[in-house]
Amino acid sequence: MEGLKKDVIRHVVSSLGSDYASKSAYNYYNALALAVRDRLIDNWIKTQRSYYDEKAKRVYYLSLEYLPGKSLMNNLHCLGIYETARKAMSDLGFSLEDLAEQEWDAGLGNGGLGRLASCFLDSMATLGIPGYGYGIRYDYGIFHQVIEDGKQVEQADNWMRVGNPWAYERGQHLFPVRFFGEVKNWTDEYGRLRHTWTAGDTVLAMPCDMLVPGWDNHHVINMRLWSARSDVEFDLDFFNTGNYLGAVEEKIFDEKISKVLYPSDQIEEGRELRLKQQYFFVTATIQDILRRFRKKHQDMTELPQSVAIQLNDTHPAIAIAELMRILLDEDLLDWEVAWDICVSTFAYTNHTILPEALETWPVSLLERMLPRHMQIIYEINARFLREVERVARSEDCGQLCHRDLDHLKQRVSLIQERPIKSVRMAHLAIIGSHSVNGVAALHTELLKARVFDDFQRLYPQKINNKTNGVTPRRWLWSANQPLSRLIASHIGTGFVRNLDELTQLEPLAADPAFREAWRAAKLENKQRLQAYIKRKLMRELHTEHLFDVHIKRIHEYKRQVLNLLHVVTAYNRLRHGQAADFTPRTVFFGGKAAPSYFMAKRIIHAINAVAATVNADSRVNDKLQVVYLPNYCVSQAERVIPATELSEQISTAGMEASGTGNMKFALNGALTIGTWDGATIEMAQAIGPELLFIFGMREDELVSLRQHGYNPMLYYHGDEELREALDMLRSDAFSPGQHGLFAPLVDNLLHGGDRFFVLADYRQYLGAQQDVGRLYLDQEEWTRRSILNAARMGFFSSDRAISQYAREIWDVAPMAGLQNG
Template sequence: MRVTETTQEPPSSPVTVSSFADEFVRQLRYEQGVDLNFATKDNLYQALAGTVRGFMIDNWLATLRTQQATESKIVAYLSAEYLLGPQLENALLATGLESLARGALTSLGLDLDDLEGIEIEPGLGNGGLGRLAACFIDSLATLNIPAVGYGIRYEYGIFRQTFVDGRQAEQPDTWLSKGSPWEFPHPDMAVEVGFGGYTEQVTDETGGSRTRWVPSESVSAVPYNYMVPGYGTHNVNTLRLWSAKATNAFDLQIFNSGDYEAAVRAQTVAENISKVLYPEDSTPQGKELRLKQQYFFVAASITDFITRLLPDDFALTNLPDRVTFQLNDTHPVIAIPELMRILVDERGLDWDVAWDVTRASFNYTCHTLLPEALEVWSVELLGRLLPRHLEIIYRINEQFLAGVRAAFPGDELRARRMSIVQEQPERAVRMAFLATVASSKVNGVAALHSELLRDKVLNDFSGLWPEKFTNVTNGVTPRRFIKLSNPGLSELIDAAIGTGWVNDLERLRELEPFAEDASFRAAFRTVKAENKKRFVDLLATRDGIELSSDALFDVMVKRLHEYKRQMLKVLHVITTYDRVLKGELRAADLTPRVVTFGAKAAPGYRMAKEIIALINAVAKVVNTAPELEGRLRIAFPANYNVTLAEKLIPAADLSEQISLAGKEASGTGNMKFALNGALTIGTLDGANVEIYDLVGADNFFLFGLTEPEVQDISDAGYRPGSYYEANASLRGAIDLIASGAFSGGDRTTFQMIVSDLLDKDRFMVLADYQAYIEAQDKVDVAYADQEAWSRAAILNVARSGFFSSDRSIRDYLDRIWHASPVPVVK
């Protein structure tokens, strides 16, 4: 039976409301050990999750059997982050069980929506990188591509953000405090991972000499499997996350001697590896732990793939025919020397043969243009923690530089620039260079980003290997970010063009004529109004923030980083406030506006934390200023995550994508907002360029310097103070901050921000300020004409189908991976 036209047939058939309810009660009784009458909400959620999980298992096992039987090529996605979001709602959608589950729970006097709200989402990612990885594994399963995602099962994940006196404070993210019903632990499949020690030369069974690494310590990597169901298919792929355990967790003799802490010290040291996502690395201990994390998960993953997903007699010279290891940024790049170590030291392949296999097996996605974001590991740390890998890197580099010198004779400066091992300011390994040298393909994640990556960041390498560089623009899954998060819009689209668009997002183009239909525009506005009301109600309950839904919802949600320029948004708010204070603008003439921020700052990133404090300080003043008559408000809910995003993004009218041109790799939030009917105010940066080209200039608020203009100003010597001196509005906004207007009269509170803006302003906030203010004035004018605004918003939805992660995966398959679908037939 089919539940709705847009979902697949439930995998276990026949299934009815009654049988679902029976299975739910069985789960509650025999797995949770409680009776329905005495069950807590947590018991009920766990039983519901177990019931839904049970309906996916047969398809999951069938997928594994089918892929192994066909000996198909597998995409092994190596990522330090997976920001998955809530699992229950996605599993119900993918399996087509939502209406059955709702009916079954209703028959038992329970409410599905109530139980969905119990779930704590896995905090396994920091932002866009992890959310992209989650979108990609969703699309891989939906497109029937054999794939396994590999990562780390962080016990605490990304921190839970709170505010104390307006300043960010980090709390542990205890997402596992009540267990996770979606994972399958497999301690029987654990992999031993070594660290430290030394290398030695040994004689192998053929009489030849080879290198052996003798680690001084080891930990056990225990896999936890998550099912990744495809939508509209029987295929269910696997996400395998590794948890670190001690190989010898407990010493009874030491315990009996009375030293109880020492008895479990090995367990503590081992488990630290998978304890926290991105441990603060401003200390040597933090740096070491980060490198341990990276090696830990890739070493376990490569061993797992070779020993468990390949036949015992498989010839590893054919490895590229069976796998493509995709490096999601530089975090997994240590996998390259690890594969070489296995092939040469453990499997006895000739170095050159192993190198050919390795280069054909890896591909590298670069997600940044910022030099400081391209990881570099000191030779001292690598040599101490992974001595054999450093030897392998040295040999790779020596061989590579010989090729560079042969291709560019006499150009020793080029060889130094391209060396994988840098000499200054300390001797260190440049992981992006290693990834580029050892990969078949290197891709950026938006057209502009890939161009700058090829022509500026890695230009020496593209000069040597132009064919190696390509682009795959990012995308987002329409299942979670329209179908689940915006049911009102989803139903409106269904009624207009039918239901097939969820797996063929380019079909949204069929909505274009409806932008001229007054009744459709009215229905579209109704959906937006309902989404705003839903978000306002959520913030009132979740955060105690009281807002009016009758306003322009202006949203800036993303990681707090100076290049993303949350500071520019703050200056716009302060400027509006200052205009009213000075009588240049009447409050009654303001477009009612709710400015919503969502952002976490890295724990050690002081300037980012200062900006968060400033945003909250400005909010405290602006939100209570009688002069504004409540027509301008700031909302900054703490701990922005996928769960909150699913309510906020559909409510947004205006999407703030205002990074300095040439600094944002792509962005995916910009895509989610456009697909949900928000208009973008943005620079020509990252995927904004492609959004602008697709939706049209009339449906996008463009401002700011272009990347070449940014470069020209930098080359000429940027003087931010000159913009302050020449612009009265800018001067007024900065002077308000400096005067203590937002800090109880204390002029020193935000002096760090003021000084940085006037003296450094690395990301040219002041240079783009006036253009941004003028663009925001255009927003106010445009929003006043709701018919025209609705038309533009509908066209944003209609023309953004390109930004499906399904399209991204097809591009990867065509340009990089060359893997084929293997559908499960039932």
């Protein structure tokens, strides 16, 4: 402890240039972070060296998004110096919790996909898998959300301003990135046609490394994020032409590439700068991968034995064309050889089946920005369609007439003709990879049977399932110390790295003393949340209420509106005195809406409007409260999830690819109210469906409802309570003086086809909520179920997920000889 204290003081003075006597929390947080980083860097260097020494096969996880959140507490826990640090900082006059608050969340992602990437890096580090995360260091991460007059207002997330003590910027290792220009043809010595892409604009990619430690194992992996740097200052000609200001303007223009994360989740915006971001990040990453590979290898055909590249959705899929370009134009390999290398190296994970989230890029844009890549994509497509024809003809699938074949080719082509001629990035990713995986069992089945059914017939081995998982380090141990300590006192700490050990809790569910202790841990977390809400929102929570929580991105398919309709109905019952047996509850909502997503923003407004009305109504507000948690982010989730008793997972069946929040809640002892969707299905199977509150129509039922003609008006007319709730929303009951404010929401349900079947599931949802309320009154039974939920969550560790990727997709093994403990 004395060593750590000395290091902290030294950093305050010599790294931060401050007086150690001036007790600034900001300085002491940064100094502590630097002292922790000092303890990671030796192991990071040893880890990296061991990969070379053992010629280990490496995994590269390519993702446009990461959501690491805050690093301090997690890193202290991984290093096993949490207690030491707590005491050291307390000696210096600080509470560790307060210091941790100084750190800004690294919010370099939108939601589930980005957070999954961060859980996966944690698991690779903990399992000792030679892995790297590659991404972009956005100057501005996901916007900061404030709620003003009930509406979302976006503020820039200037997270870099406060500095980042965790990162190593490596300004000396720059990689060139080219855009535009043209392609020249030439003939090689064997008379083969060759191509060279000649420079248009050049930008530089600067690596910025964040260390990711494993749990108590000395293994530290790297998350390398690229930042755009202008090449202007490296090219003196720019300045020597006398156009100094012009040169500086150009520099600013170039550096725009990594300026901001695109804040839309599952809705494509198709902006030119976004494509630039994708290629910028991809080419720098591939160059870095090949630089490392070429240190020990000359023969490019050995690449798939040494390197596995996982594409996190299609966002980095241009990597397939980029690797082809390098192998063809720089290494001068033949097409077939190059293509084999690519397919054996790449694998692709799909995270959504919503059609509006499937990426396409206009051919005209690609031809201009990446002319050589567009040529390569055309060639991939031509060869692929010939192959399709060959397979289709050879296959004994009845008499395949030309019409069918033409249709098949149109459907699977990399190029879509309408509405504008574009490249389908998912098709490029599928064809260029040896593995395509979904993220939960149902999602994968839907990929096979619906979204990519043609590809499933063409390549029956390619599509596979890897159900998501979450890291128990952050989401149980670090976020929920009261519960973790209780668990550890009964079954030891092995569950932190082997989550299956939680099954040892099962017999304890029958033990009243253990149940009481379990409830005490929950209460402690509820009180902690209560204090936080008081500080941040100046509101008093009732900790004896059932804490009912719905936090995730705001999206119509996630159906926050369904939850809101339940709240309005409960409000009406209470007002009308029809709810004598109502179980008091506080309903929490949280989540960001894409700034361009009108409907999602209106949903936020409606939630806040209902909240204001309900909370101000003294007839009901001792029994029902609604809280909107502004700026939902990773660190907020860490506070809210441990305090939650009811987890809302109510997406339209078939629409939520997996969900990962669902797992975090159950792991922390919340019961789930949910639809038969995503990984919630597998959770129900692992836990026992009777221990969750499952309701609503299933995916196949919705398909047939849609086919037979779904008429939301029938539900409106047939259900008095539903009608009352919708009519109130449409009138100005929640928006005094602003008649029609929420009419778009209601009209969308009643006259817009209710694409997400909110009305179809309303009545069953109410029934399930009734069951929830009733069970909560029986605290012994509630607690028993809560314990069994947590005890059966072992499968949903990201360690299990990553082990499956490693074995079944990447063919990589953990590093031997890792020191544990």
